[in-house]
Amino acid sequence: MNFSNLNLTVSPGQFGFRPPVTKPNPGFLTELGEEGFRKLVSDHYDLLKESDISELFPVHDEHLFAEAKKHSADFMIQICGGPSYFNQSRGAPQMVGRHAPFKITEKARLRWLECYAMLLPGLTGKVSDENIQSFWNYLNIFSQWMVNTPD
Numbered sequence: 001m002n003f004s005n006l007n008l009t010v011s012p013g014q015f016g017f018r019p020p021v022t023k024p025n026p027g028f029l030t031e032l033g034e035e036g037f038r039k040l041v042s043d044h045y046d047l048l049k050e051s052d053i054s055e056l057f058p059v060h061d062e063h064l065f066a067e068a069k070k071h072s073a074d075f076m077i078q079i080c081g082g083p084s085y086f087n088q089s090r091g092a093p094q095m096v097g098r099h100a101p102f103k104i105t106e107k108a109r110l111r112w113l114e115c116y117a118m119l120l121p122g123l124t125g126k127v128s129d130e131n132i133q134s135f136w137n138y139l140n141i142f143s144q145w146m147v148n149t150p151d
Contacts, residue, residue: 024137028132039079099146103148
């Protein structure tokens with residue numbers, strides 16, 4: 001998927017392989033702002049709610065769905081160099097363990113990424129292409145770590 005100057009390509013995942021991950025540029029959070037970041041994550045979850053992987057999310061309980069959005073935004077803000085909201089409310093991230101109860105396949109990973117790929121080009125003009133690309137590169141590799149079930 002390519003939009004404007006962004007290169008939103010997806011690296012093929014290999015079940016059981018966890019490549020080194022590089023955190024996104026802190027400038028992504030600085031330029032987007034915390035409120036903008038929370039909106040991005042909320043919009044991402046709203047797309048996931050309508051997707052073929054909605055069963056991985058608490059879509060039938062508004063309160064739990066709102067909490068999932070908050071936890072995800074807290075994690076992403078923290079990973080981009082913001083306040084340690086996630087650690088303060090949930091403890092150390094340990095995302096592989098937190099996602100273990102869910103059957104996450106490569107197909108689910110691709111859908112999750114696709115939903116972000118639909119949203120990130122809309123940030124052009126608010127966030128530099130370099131910082132959007134850095135965030136995408138993080139998501140692309142981080143998402144490989146979450147795959148815990150073969151297709």
